[in-house]
Amino acid sequence: MMITLTTDFGLQDPYVAQMKGVILSLNPTVTIVDVTHQIPPQSVMQASFALGISFFYFPTGTVHVAVVDPGVGTQRRGIIISALGHLFVGPDNGIFSFVLERAKGNYRAVHISHIPPIPHPQSSTFHGRDVFAPVSAILAMGTEITEFGPEIGDVNLTPLGKPVREGNTIRGNVIYIDRFGNAITNISQEDIPGPFTVQYAVRKKKKIKLAPFYQGAEGGLACLFNSAGFLELFSPMGHAAEMFGIKYGDLVRVILSPRTDLSMPCA
Structure with missing residues (x-):
């Protein structure tokens, strides 16, 4: 059998x-x-996203432990969830929201x-060591x-803020920033009805173009649909989050205009 670990503990300390x-x-x-121990401290929803796009690559029956737990020591519950052929262990603070969104109430x-x-x-x-690990x-x-x-039957679910x-x-919104500075929304x-060409605007309404791969002018801002199927803002050979001041929660707008070729960047 297999156990995965997702935490905000980092790798400097002995906690993992x-x-x-x-x-x-x-x-x-x-x-x-x-899975990762580099979730930003107390960022429950970034942990939820990381686990939610990763768990289904593991064998059925895998036990997934997720510990980003600002409420440790309070009355918040520890829980086990059985869903989609996997088991999930951690605090009842919304950390399994992405998983349960996929489960559609069947858990x-x-x-x-x-x-x-x-x-x-x-x-x-x-509790990561003394409750969830054992x-x-x-x-x-x-x-x-x-x-x-x-x-x-009352697991804590955090609204995922679906696109409007x-x-x-x-x-x-930006919901995850990886170590390369790519900002995942x-x-x-599936949220973008085709066929359309798309323009994007982030922060000061800076327009950026859809790129089919990690290509483009070095130092510029571009975007694509990443391997998980989400719109991602990136800078070729650069750290987009630092270069353009992109932060978790930032608003991202997609402007749709009728066209037949989604693979081409918009003018």
Whole structure:
């Protein structure tokens, strides 16, 4: 069996290693895969997006642990979700919203109230290590989710802010910025009805052009539909977010005009 980890812990500190140590102490044969530990601190929705575009590449039955947890130590619940053939473990703070959007209401969830024994005192501020790691280790052995607590039907879902169309304009937002400075929006190819040519405007209504690949004038701003199918702003050979001041949550407008060739940049 396999466990994935998605956190905002970074790689400088020992926190990720401690989680892995607990998992392997309880389940020595499990395979652990890091999705990412570079989520910006407390950015629950960026973690939700990263997991939401990654989990389905793993084998059915994989256990996915996600820990971006500003509310650790409060009354917020720890949960397990069974959806789309996968298991998800983490805080009930909206971190699984992208996953559950895909599930379209077809899921089961439990409130974690039974935690497997661990050989060290449980911390109130490190549930990643002391709650979610041991739970995931035992889940990966094939344990039924109801062994960990009662089923619930009120999982916390954060509105994903779907793009809005008004006339020939689609308004969306930047929802993720990767380490290359590429700014990924919540506008997907499915949101743009073809055949149309598209103009984009971000921040000071700077128009940018659709590029079929990572091409274009060095230092300029361009965009394409990335491998996950979302509209992405990028700068060839540059860091678009830094160069153009693009930030998480920024408004992005797509202007539609009837044309028959989507592969060509608009004039």
